[in-house]
């Protein structure tokens with residue numbers, strides 16, 4: 283490809299496009315085929331990245347292959363491989379090849395997924411896949427609705443704006459919102475974004491199993507009413523990010539009905555577990571929510587970005603987000619032809635439904651079910667392995683594929699402080715080895731190692747290798 287010639291049309295020749303595209307596909311396929319043998323952890327300082335990447339604005343063209351080579355050699359390898367089978371921390375992003383290619387199509391054709399008129403099939407596919415999700419979660423497709431978002435954070439934000447519109451109208455000065463101390467930080471962020479004061483938020487303590495304490499919730503609501511405040515919204519977690527714990531959804535639903543609260547469930551992490559037998563049992567009551575966040579880019583194996591908000595009544599969304607600027611007048615269409623820009627915050631939206639559709643259709647829902655069931659059982663198997671060892675202590679049992687544990691040999695008389703320090707050091711050492719992504723979290727004041735096992739390519743061997751590596755660090759530190 284030509285260098286040093288200005289290209290104001292921003293185009294490549296047909297042959298150049300093919301060669302360029304095939305090279306990229308080769309890189310991606312190589313990664314999918316070979317990622318398991320790479321090291322998942324990337325660590326670099328700001329200084330190192332500055333040295334690698336800082337340059338002046340490139341006014342003149344550079345050869346396309348040169349730019350691509352640089353990106354593949356220097357930029358892409360400097361990221362954590364969240365789809366690696368030893369990527370245990372945060373929430374892994376296992377992804378899948380079909381969806382990665384679907385995203386490539388969506389971007390390649392630059393499909394505008396905002397309104398019906400621009401792309402009727404894209405809107406219809408969002409309605410169709412949303413109906414599949416509504417069915418899966420027992421929301422009903424007649425009244426139910428929803429929207430795909432960039433992620434769980436945006437889905438929670440969209441839910442809270444809707445809840446406030448429906449329950450409070452314009453005056454929310456006395457409204458109070460409830461969530462547990464294990465709820466995801468994105469909820470607090472969303473509450474702040476939409477302009478609630480700190481004094482309108484109640485953080486309800488959790489019990490020893492990290493579930494929201496119903497007694498404390500009832501006390502808080504009653505107190506607020508006595509003070510003339512207006513309890514309006516409850517946020518429960520269906521799979522906390524820390525421990526996979528599900529709040530008592532059925533009981534919370536009853537409280538919400540009695541107190542006339544909006545019932546939002548944040549199932550960004552755990553929602554997908556409804557596809558597994560034992561997950562379904564744990565998530566009982568999820569169908570009673572007014573709104574539900576799930577995050578297909580987590581446990582539905584989609585690449586970033588894809589979140590989703592489901593609601594019991596699609597009119598709640600259009601009633602909250604419809605605005606009618608003059609230039610959209612001509613493209614409104616009839617009511618059944620949904621304009622998703624009327625159901626959420628974004629006007630211009632990428633075609634997220636495509637990857638969900640193509641991957642689900644290609645692999646079949648039963649494959650997803652099997653994968654999720656496998657993940658849940660893998661965590662239980664990990665728990666058994668840890669319990670059989672005299673060196674490890676399980677701090678929170680395997681729940682929705684999350685397990686928390688710590689190095690704590692029973693024959694050594696270690697103080698809590700020493701145990702914390704050793705586990706912190708174990709995590710540092712394994713991260714520095716770059717063999718596994720495994721960081722700590724804090725539960726009940728204890729520093730613990732946390733594994734989130736939603737990658738269907740992770741095997742018990744990947745896990746035992748990592749635990750053995752951690753154990754040898756622990757033993758070394760004690761010696």
Ligand SMILES: *Cc1c(COP(=O)(O)O)cnc(C)c1O
Nearest residue numbers: 433434435466468523548550551
């Ligand atoms: C990950 C997560 C979120 C935030 O979702 P993003 O997709 O990262 O924006 C919200 N809630 C829970 C429970 C999560 O696990």
